[in-house]
Amino acid sequence: MTDPQKQDPRKAKLLSIIPGLGQFYNHQVLKGSIFLVLFLAFVAELALAGVRQIVNLITLGSTPMMDNSLFMMIEGTLQILVLVVAIILYAANIYDAGNIAKQANEGKQPSTSLVQMIKNIGDGGFPYLFSIPAYFLMLFIIVFPVLVTLFIAFSNYDFLHVPPAHLLDWVGFKNFTSLFFLSSYRQTFNAVFGWTIIWTVVATTLQLFLGIFTAIVANQDFIKFKRAFGVIFLLPWAVPAFISIMSFSNIFNDSAGAINVQVIPFFNKILPFLHMSLPAWKTDPFWTKIAIIMIQGWLGFPYIYVMVTGILQAIPEDLYEAATLDGASAIQKFNHITAPTIFTVAAPIFITQYTGNFNNFSMIYLFNSGGPGDVGGGAGGTDILISWIYKLTTGQSPQYSIAAAVTLLISVIVIGVSMIVFKKTGAFDLGDD
Amino acid sequence: MARRQKKINEKSAIRNRRVKHFFTYLYMVILAIIIIYPLLITVSSAFKQGNVQSFTLDFNSKWTLINFKRLFTETLYGTWYKNTVIIAFFTMLIQVAVITLAGYVYSRYRFIGRRFSLMFFIIIQMVPTMAALTAFYVMANMLNALDHYWFLTLIYIGGGIPMNTWLMKGYFDSVPYDLDESAKLDGAGNFRVFWQIVLPLVKPMIAVQALWAFMGPFGDYIMSKFLLRSDEHLTVAVGLQQFITNTRDQQVVLFAAGAILIALPISILFFYLQKYFTSGLLSGSTKG
Numbered sequence: 001m002t003d004p005q006k007q008d009p010r011k012a013k014l015l016s017i018i019p020g021l022g023q024f025y026n027h028q029v030l031k032g033s034i035f036l037v038l039f040l041a042f043v044a045e046l047a048l049a050g051v052r053q054i055v056n057l058i059t060l061g062s063t064p065m066m067d068n069s070l071f072m073m074i075e076g077t078l079q080i081l082v083l084v085v086a087i088i089l090y091a092a093n094i095y096d097a098g099n100i101a102k103q104a105n106e107g108k109q110p111s112t113s114l115v116q117m118i119k120n121i122g123d124g125g126f127p128y129l130f131s132i133p134a135y136f137l138m139l140f141i142i143v144f145p146v147l148v149t150l151f152i153a154f155s156n157y158d159f160l161h162v163p164p165a166h167l168l169d170w171v172g173f174k175n176f177t178s179l180f181f182l183s184s185y186r187q188t189f190n191a192v193f194g195w196t197i198i199w200t201v202v203a204t205t206l207q208l209f210l211g212i213f214t215a216i217v218a219n220q221d222f223i224k225f226k227r228a229f230g231v232i233f234l235l236p237w238a239v240p241a242f243i244s245i246m247s248f249s250n251i252f253n254d255s256a257g258a259i260n261v262q263v264i265p266f267f268n269k270i271l272p273f274l275h276m277s278l279p280a281w282k283t284d285p286f287w288t289k290i291a292i293i294m295i296q297g298w299l300g301f302p303y304i305y306v307m308v309t310g311i312l313q314a315i316p317e318d319l320y321e322a323a324t325l326d327g328a329s330a331i332q333k334f335n336h337i338t339a340p341t342i343f344t345v346a347a348p349i350f351i352t353q354y355t356g357n358f359n360n361f362s363m364i365y366l367f368n369s370g371g372p373g374d375v376g377g378g379a380g381g382t383d384i385l386i387s388w389i390y391k392l393t394t395g396q397s398p399q400y401s402i403a404a405a406v407t408l409l410i411s412v413i414v415i416g417v418s419m420i421v422f423k424k425t426g427a428f429d430l431g432d433d
Numbered sequence: 434m435a436r437r438q439k440k441i442n443e444k445s446a447i448r449n450r451r452v453k454h455f456f457t458y459l460y461m462v463i464l465a466i467i468i469i470y471p472l473l474i475t476v477s478s479a480f481k482q483g484n485v486q487s488f489t490l491d492f493n494s495k496w497t498l499i500n501f502k503r504l505f506t507e508t509l510y511g512t513w514y515k516n517t518v519i520i521a522f523f524t525m526l527i528q529v530a531v532i533t534l535a536g537y538v539y540s541r542y543r544f545i546g547r548r549f550s551l552m553f554f555i556i557i558q559m560v561p562t563m564a565a566l567t568a569f570y571v572m573a574n575m576l577n578a579l580d581h582y583w584f585l586t587l588i589y590i591g592g593g594i595p596m597n598t599w600l601m602k603g604y605f606d607s608v609p610y611d612l613d614e615s616a617k618l619d620g621a622g623n624f625r626v627f628w629q630i631v632l633p634l635v636k637p638m639i640a641v642q643a644l645w646a647f648m649g650p651f652g653d654y655i656m657s658k659f660l661l662r663s664d665e666h667l668t669v670a671v672g673l674q675q676f677i678t679n680t681r682d683q684q685v686v687l688f689a690a691g692a693i694l695i696a697l698p699i700s701i702l703f704f705y706l707q708k709y710f711t712s713g714l715l716s717g718s719t720k721g
Contacts, residue, residue: 070571126623127538131550134535134594141591142557145565145572152567214464217457231704232465235472238703240652242670243692246677247475250488250685258474258489298467359561361655366674386561390655393567400567407564415559422555 012101013094022097026104035093042086053079060155060168069168070157077147081139146411153404159397175405185402188377188388196384199289200358203296208350210297211304212342216334218305219312237302245366248295252281252367285373285381292367292382296357304346304353311345312338351421355414359386385410478689488685500690510691512665513672517651520582520668524589525646529639532594536601537627541613551602554595562592566659573660580662588656589649597642604638605631637709644706648699669695 007026016022020036023029057076061067156171179189218229236244251258260278268276279287315337323333343350357363364370364387373381378395379388385406392403473490480496504510538544539551569588578584612634613626621630650657650668657668669691676688 071575074571074575127542127544127547130534130538133531134598135550137531137587137591138557138594141588142560142562142565142595145568146560148568148571149565152571157567214460217460220457222454223457223461229461229465232468234704234707235468235700238700238707239472239696240648240699242652242654243475243673243696244471246674246688247471247488247692250677250688251471251474253488256487256489258471258487261487262489298471355559359564362652366654369678386564389564389566390659393570394659404567407567411560411564414561415556418559419556 007101007104009098009101009105012097016094016097019090019093022094023100026097026100028100031096038089039093042082045082050079050082057151060170062167064167065164067167068164069155069166070163073151073155073168074148077144077151080147081144149404149407152401153408155401157400157404158402159399171401175401176409179402179405179409185377188375188379189406191375192377192379192383192385192388195289195382196358199293199364199384200354203293203360204300204354204357206293206297207300208304208353210301212308214301215305215308215312216338219309233305234302236299237306241299242362242366244299245295245362248291248298249367252291254278254280254282257281282368283372285371288368288372288382292363295367296360296363299363300353300357304349307346307349308342311342315341348422351418355418358384358414359410360384361386361390365390475689475692478686479693481686481689483686485686486683500686501694504687504690504694508672508676508687509665509667510669510672510687513667513669514694516582516666517668517670520586520589521647521650523586524593524650525643527586528590528593528597528646529643531590532598532601532642533632533635533639535594535598536605537631539598539602540605541610541631551599554599558595558599562588562656566655569656570659579660580666582666585657585660586650588660589646589653593646593649597645601635601638601642604635608634637706641706641709644702651695651699 012022012025014022015025016035018036019039020032020034023032023035026032053072053075056067056072057079060069061072153175154170154172155168156174157168160166161168178185180186214233218226218233223229250256252260254260259281264276264278268274279290281287281291319337320333323337328336361384364382364384368380368382370380370383370387370391375381375383377388378391378399380391383391389403389406389410392399392406470490474488477490477492478485478488479500480498481491481494482497482499485494539547573579573584576584608631613630616626616630652670653668654670654674658671661667661671673688673691673695676684676691
C-alpha cells in the first residue's frame with residue numbers, strides 16, 4: 001500500500017500546453033495519446049491546408065479562372081470553424097489535465113484503461129455525447145451559412161462579379177452604405193422596410209387580437225357545441241399554410257375570384273345602400289396589402305386561440321369568485337386577472353409571432369409574388385425584406401452582396417427585439433439557479 | 434319598492450344575458466363561416482368538371498373525380514408527392530432523434546457550457562434559415578448538391594433543431610425528476626433511465642414533434658424552389674404553384690384537387706395529435 005503519488009495540478013496544466021503530456025503525467029496514457037494525436041492532426045491540417053485557406057480568405061485569390069474567390073471564402077470559413085473547435089478542445093485538454101490531477105490528490109484513481117474510460121464517458125460525458133449531433137448539425141446548417149452570408153455582405157459578389165471568371169474583393173461597409181445612402185437602393189430599402197414594419201405590426205396585432213378575443217368569447221360556460229366550434233376554429237392552422245395562401249390567391253383574383261364574383265355582389269344585393277365597388281385585389285398594391293393582412297389574421301389566429309384557451313382554463317376559478325365577491329365588474333376582472341395572466345405566460349409566444357411575420361415569406365410571395373407594382377431594386381409593391389432578398393438572389397441580375405447585407409440587417413433587428421423582450425419577460429431564466 | 438327594483442334588475446339581467454348570448458353566438462357563427470367558406474371553395478373546385486376559370490363556391494356544376502385522375506396521369510403530381518414524402522420522412526426521423534437526445538440532456542443534466550449553449554439555441558433560433566439563402570446556394574454549387582434531396586433535407590433538419598430542442602427540453606422538464614432519481618438509486622445507468630423511464634413518458638411530445646418535422650417539407654416553398662431545379666424533382670408546394678401561376682394555362686381545378694390530397698391527411702394527423710399541443714407548447718415555451 002503506497003500513498004497515491006502527489007500530483008501537481010499546475011504542473012499537469014503546464015505540461016498540457018502540448019496536449020496529451022498532462023494526461024501522460026496523470027498516468028492516462030490512452031487519453032493522452034488521443035489528445036496528442038488530435039493535436040498533431042490539427043497541426044498537420046493547419047500546415048497542409050489551413051494556413052493557406054486562411055490566407056486565401058483574406059486575399060480572395062489573385063488570378064481569375066485559377067482562383068475561385070467564392071470557394072476560397074467557403075473553405076476559409078470552414079477553416080475558422082475548425083480553428084474554433086480546436087481551441088475549445090485545447091481548453092478542455094488543459095482543464096482536464098488539472099482536474100484529473102486534483103482528483104488524484106483527493107484519492108480518486110484516474111481511469112487508465114479503455115473500459116474505465118468508456119464507463120466514464122457514459123457518466124460524465126453523457127450530456128455531451130447526446131447533444132453533439134444537435135451541435136454538429138447546427139454548426140454546419142446554421143452557423144456556417146450565416147458566417148458565409150456575413151462574409152458575402154462585405155464583398156462585391158453580384159452578377160458583374162461571378163467567380164471563377166472574376167475575382168471577388170472585400171469592399172468593407174460599401175453594401176451597407178449603398179443601402180442607406182445610394183439614392184436608388186435607399187429608396188427601395190426605405191419603401192420595403194417601411195412596409196415590412198407596417199405589415200409586421202398590423203398583421204400580427206390583428207392575429208393576436210382575433211386569437212385572444214375568440215378564446216375569451218368561446219371559453220364562456222354557457223356555450224353549446226364547444227367542441228364543434230373548437231374544431232372549426234383550428235382548421236386554418238391544421239391546413240398547411242401554403243395551400244390556404246394559394247387558395248386565397250385564387251379567391252382574391254380580380255376577375256374570377258370568389259370575393260369579387262360572389263361575396264361583394266352578395267352584400268350589394270342584401271344591403272343595396274352599400275354600393276361596394278370591386279377592389280383590384282391583385283393589381284393595386286393598396287388592396288393587396290389589405291388582403292394579405294386579412295388573410296394573415298385568418299391564418300394566424302388559431303394558434304393564439306389555442307394558447308390562450310389553454311391559459312384561460314388554467315386560471316383557478318376561485319380567483320374570479322373572490323373578485324366577484326369583492327364586487328368586481330367583468331371588465332375589472334378581465335383587466336386585473338385575465339389579461340395579466342395571458343400576457344405574462346404568452347409574451348414570448350407573442351413575440352415569436354411578430355418576428356415570424358417579419359420574415360413571413362410564404363404569405364407575401366405565394367399570394368401575389370410580392371407584387372403588384374415596382375418600388376425599384378427589383379422589389380414589388382408588397383415585398384417585405386425577406387422576399388426582397390429572395391428576388392435579389394434569384395433575379396435576372398443577382399445582387400448577392402446586397403442581399404446578404406439586408407439579411408444581416410434583418411437578423412440584427414429580429415435578434416435585438418427578441419433579446420430585449422425575452423430578457424424582460426424572464427424567458428432567459430434557464431432554471432439552473 | 435325595493436322588491437320592484439329587484440325585479441327590474443332581474444329582468445334587465447336576463448335581457449343582458451340574452452344580448453350577450455346572442456352576440457357571442459353571432460360572432461362565433463360568422464367566424465366559422467369566414468373560416469369554412471374559403472376552404473369549401475377549394476374543396477368544391479376539386480370536383481368541378483372541365484377547366485373552369487372562376488374560383489367560387491358553386492354546387493350547381495356536376496361533380497366528378499376526373500381532376501384527381503388527371504393529376505396522376507397528365508401531371509407530375511404523383512412524383513412530386515413521392516419526393517416530398519421521402520424528404521419529409523428523413524427530416525422527421527433525423528430531426529426527432531437529434532432533438533429528443535439534446536432536449537433530454539438539457540433538461541436533466543447540469544454540465545459545463547449548458548447555460549451558454551441554451552442561450553445560443555434561443556438566439557440562433559431567431560435567425561431565419563432562409564436568411565442564409567445565398568450561402569446555401571453557393572454551398573450547393575460547391576458540393577454539387579443543387580437538385581439533390583440530401584442537401585435540402587439537411588437544411589430542413591438543421592433549421593428546426595434550435596427551436597424544437599428548446600420545446601422538447603420544456604416537455605422533459607414537466608416529467609417529474611423523482612422517477613429517474615429513484616431509478617438511478619436502483620442502479621439503472623444513464624442510458625437506461627433515458628430509454629426505459631423517461632422516454633416512454635414523452636411519447637406525446639415526440640409524436641407532435643414528428644408531425645411538425647414531417648409537415649415542414651410539405652409547407653416549405655422557398656428552399657425547395659431555390660435548390661431543386663428539374664421538374665420531376667420538385668416538391669408538392671412548388672409543383673402545385675405551377676398550376677396557378679402559369680397565367681396562360683391556369684388549372685385551378687387541378688390545384689384544388691392536389692391541395693386536398695395534401696391537406697386532408699395532414700389535417701387528420703393534426704387533429705389526432707391536437708390534444709398534446711397546448712400543454713406541450715406552453716410548458717416548452719414558458720418554463721425555460
